[in-house]
Amino acid sequence: MGEFLHFEDFAVGQVIDLGTHAVTAEEIREFANEFDPQPFHLDEAAGRASLLGGLAASGWHVCSMFMRLLADGWLNKSASMGSNGVPEVKWLKPVLAGEVLSGSVTIVSKRVSSKRPEMGIFQCLFELFNQAGEKKTEMTAVVFMRVKAA
Amino acid sequence: MMGLFLEEIDEGLTVDLGSYHFTRDSIIKFARKYDPQPFHLSDEGGSRGPFGGLSASGWHTGAGWMKCFVDVNDAARAKLQAAGNTLPEVGPGPGFTNLKWLKPVYPGDTVRYSSRVTGKRELASKPKWGIVFSMNEGVNQKGELVFSFEGKVLTARLPSA
Numbered sequence: 001m002g003e004f005l006h007f008e009d010f011a012v013g014q015v016i017d018l019g020t021h022a023v024t025a026e027e028i029r030e031f032a033n034e035f036d037p038q039p040f041h042l043d044e045a046a047g048r049a050s051l052l053g054g055l056a057a058s059g060w061h062v063c064s065m066f067m068r069l070l071a072d073g074w075l076n077k078s079a080s081m082g083s084n085g086v087p088e089v090k091w092l093k094p095v096l097a098g099e100v101l102s103g104s105v106t107i108v109s110k111r112v113s114s115k116r117p118e119m120g121i122f123q124c125l126f127e128l129f130n131q132a133g134e135k136k137t138e139m140t141a142v143v144f145m146r147v148k149a150a
Numbered sequence: 151m152m153g154l155f156l157e158e159i160d161e162g163l164t165v166d167l168g169s170y171h172f173t174r175d176s177i178i179k180f181a182r183k184y185d186p187q188p189f190h191l192s193d194e195g196g197s198r199g200p201f202g203g204l205s206a207s208g209w210h211t212g213a214g215w216m217k218c219f220v221d222v223n224d225a226a227r228a229k230l231q232a233a234g235n236t237l238p239e240v241g242p243g244p245g246f247t248n249l250k251w252l253k254p255v256y257p258g259d260t261v262r263y264s265s266r267v268t269g270k271r272e273l274a275s276k277p278k279w280g281i282v283f284s285m286n287e288g289v290n291q292k293g294e295l296v297f298s299f300e301g302k303v304l305t306a307r308l309p310s311a
Contacts, residue, residue: 035213064184064209081200086249
């Protein structure tokens, strides 16, 4: 685990770029078929006729795409120990087929667990934008990360 | 929700959403696509990870709630429609708060989900719509609460006469 980044390697205020993901109609329908088969997540015309304004990804799909960016861009390069929750998710604007998403994490606060000294706790702000810079989703979440071996 | 207009939904309304079964294959398939952290991908990675074994991505647990919700919602709408009722347009959700992954979900677990209405209000910005607040939970086959969140969904108001 020597090459991994640990709790001490990240500072409050630090912003981590998570890279990009191009959203396809195919993956929107695939996720929706399995987990959220509502018309506006399955059909372009139904999406356009709805409040979402187009074929839009399920909110849970957006969180899952976000998770993928997070895993590839940060957690799998670090000694992540998972998470116990998400205080808030705001689906600010629909994520539509054809958009290119980019994500970032800002470290809001950090502390070492009082019960488990081998574990650090980050409060993070996650933001997801499209190619035009419009913010699509904002999430606050907890990330646990291993403290460097003493 | 459940084919009801805002005015027809009362605080305390509780819906059993049925259950979702997590297989080893479905846990790994979801993780490969959306959450490829070692403890969601293999038994070996799970045993070295923080959850004591291969466990489902928390977003898989959330997606399972959504799947159960849509199934029950669609069935409720179909029943009302068959009885000749006018159905409200289905609204999207603006987000949620206080999502908690309280315990890991392991291969072979079956999580039973529920949703309870905790409040509602009209929306000043969208006169045809209101918002319904709910407390949502997932309980595994041992009766342990593994998942919860406070949901919000836009809900159509009864058309004014």
